[in-house]
Amino acid sequence: MSWRTRNHPSYWAFVLHRVSGLLLALFLPFHFWALSTAIAGAARLDAFLDWTRQPLVVWAEAGLVLLLTAHLTGGLRLLALEFLDWRSWQKSVVGLSAGISLAVGLLFLLNAL
Amino acid sequence: MTARAEAWLWIVQRATAAVLAVAVAVHLATIIYAVHTGLSAAAVLARTQGNPWWLGFYLVFVLAAALHAGVGLRTILREMTPWRGPSLDGAAACASLFLLIMGWRAAIGLFA
Amino acid sequence: MSGTIDVSVWRGGAEGSLRRYSVPEQESQTVLDVVTYIQRHLDPTLSYRFACRVGMCGSCAMTVNGVARWTCRTHVRKVVSRERLELRPLANLPVIKDLVTDMTAFFEKWTRAKGAFVPAASPPADFAKVPPASREREAASAGIECIGCGVCYASCDVVAWNPDYLGPAALNRAWTLVNDVRDAGNRERLGAVAGDAGCHACHSHRSCVERCPKALDPTGSIAGLKRATARALLRGEL
Numbered sequence: 060m061s062w063r064t065r066n067h068p069s070y071w072a073f074v075l076h077r078v079s080g081l082l083l084a085l086f087l088p089f090h091f092w093a094l095s096t097a098i099a100g101a102a103r104l105d106a107f108l109d110w111t112r113q114p115l116v117v118w119a120e121a122g123l124v125l126l127l128t129a130h131l132t133g134g135l136r137l138l139a140l141e142f143l144d145w146r147s148w149q150k151s152v153v154g155l156s157a158g159i160s161l162a163v164g165l166l167f168l169l170n171a172l
Numbered sequence: 173m174t175a176r177a178e179a180w181l182w183i184v185q186r187a188t189a190a191v192l193a194v195a196v197a198v199h200l201a202t203i204i205y206a207v208h209t210g211l212s213a214a215a216v217l218a219r220t221q222g223n224p225w226w227l228g229f230y231l232v233f234v235l236a237a238a239l240h241a242g243v244g245l246r247t248i249l250r251e252m253t254p255w256r257g258p259s260l261d262g263a264a265a266c267a268s269l270f271l272l273i274m275g276w277r278a279a280i281g282l283f284a
Numbered sequence: 285m286s287g288t289i290d291v292s293v294w295r296g297g298a299e300g301s302l303r304r305y306s307v308p309e310q311e312s313q314t315v316l317d318v319v320t321y322i323q324r325h326l327d328p329t330l331s332y333r334f335a336c337r338v339g340m341c342g343s344c345a346m347t348v349n350g351v352a353r354w355t356c357r358t359h360v361r362k363v364v365s366r367e368r369l370e371l372r373p374l375a376n377l378p379v380i381k382d383l384v385t386d387m388t389a390f391f392e393k394w395t396r397a398k399g400a401f402v403p404a405a406s407p408p409a410d411f412a413k414v415p416p417a418s419r420e421r422e423a424a425s426a427g428i429e430c431i432g433c434g435v436c437y438a439s440c441d442v443v444a445w446n447p448d449y450l451g452p453a454a455l456n457r458a459w460t461l462v463n464d465v466r467d468a469g470n471r472e473r474l475g476a477v478a479g480d481a482g483c484h485a486c487h488s489h490r491s492c493v494e495r496c497p498k499a500l501d502p503t504g505s506i507a508g509l510k511r512a513t514a515r516a517l518l519r520g521e522l
Binding site: 250 | 442445446475478479480482484510513514517518522
């Protein structure tokens with residue numbers, strides 16, 4: 060099966076949804092570990108938060124926000140497809156999802172930098 | 173896995189998705205607000221420490237995420253690798269359990 | 285029309301190679317015209333399928349420049365890329381010879397999905413009154429035009445990844461029967477289409493919808509089956 064068969068918006072939406080889901084699943088344990096530093100006291104959590112203020116980390120976090128929002132909006136599209144039986148506008152919804160994801164990611168970045 | 177069990181996994185995945193849709197929206201809004209007003213341990217703990225509502229929210233959020241991630245990881249491995257059968261199901265269940273324990277530990281740590 | 289088209293055609297079975305032919309360009313030429321020209325004038329050993337030539341039977345489906353199409357309804361001008369055409373048999377099916385695939389698995393899955401009408405145990409007292417505008421009838425009507433050409437099956441990633449997956453056509457057919465209020469076999473049918481070889485394996489890539497020459501919506505039908513099986517499961521009927 061060739062790439063030319065797959066090269067349409069709904070397929071790329073699937074790829075994004077799967078990749079973002081996988082990366083988020085792999086990120087989660089690290090996220091929970093970081094938050095649990097609070098158990099050792101506020102100072103430990105602050106030390107970790109200081110580390111996150113580096114520009115590289117802020118950009119990485121913005122990337123994570125982008126992945127999360129992309130997975131969320133893509134997921135909402137799937138829920139609509141499976142439960143509301145929306146057939147038309149699927150391409151537009153893919154575009155809309157992408158737009159919202161970028162907007163949220165940008166909003167985070169602007170606030171965090 | 174039987175067809176009925178697969179059908180249950182589908183329901184779990186969509187139900188947790190619906191819960192996560194709300195939880196993630198709240199979480200994103202919280203993150204952006206928190207980052208905007210300055211992220212520090214004091215600010216985070218001021219929100220979460222001793223607050224049963226945030227605790228409740230995060231316990232539910234983590235449970236939904238742990239189940240959703242487990243089902244998702246199982247699907248990806250099953251489709252993209254030769255691994256299948258009860259050993260994969262067990263491994264996916266362990267992944268869910270691991271996320272659940274880590275997440276609840278963190279939520280309780282922020283509450284206590 | 286003075287040019288020629290450079291056509292590469294798959295020759296052989298599972299093992300084989302692309303062979304090149306030079307076909308004169310003609311007005312309103314279809315890909316089926318090209319294949320027929322090759323077989324009649326250049327290489328009589330070429331095997332391919334066609335029947336109606338007018339977009340009704342689906343026999344002529346093959347892979348044209350990487351995409352599954354009905355060759356009788358594909359104008360060369362629409363798909364030729366830099367005066368080149370590449371023709372291969374349909375994907376996801378065993379190749380018998382050249383452009384001819386073995387459709388057995390495709391139709392076997394139709395049976396496995398219980399894609400046949402099941403009458404009630406005893407004859408009904410009266411004709412079934414099915415309002416054409418009812419939700420079920422509209423859902424059924426939206427899917428019954430399928431002629432089993434295999435284009436959706438050949439375009440589906442999940443079919444490629446999972447040999448047991450019933451596929452878009454079989455599941456679409458099952459959905460039309462789930463919505464047929466006269467059918468008595470839905471308990472077994474929902475059991476047959478649930479699970480990892482059935483509707484739950486679909487991830488809504490929608491390549492089937494993109495490629496279906498009859499503009500059907502197998503993804504939508506499969507979504508319907510997901511809802512129907514979930515409902516049955518929650519009621520203890522699956």
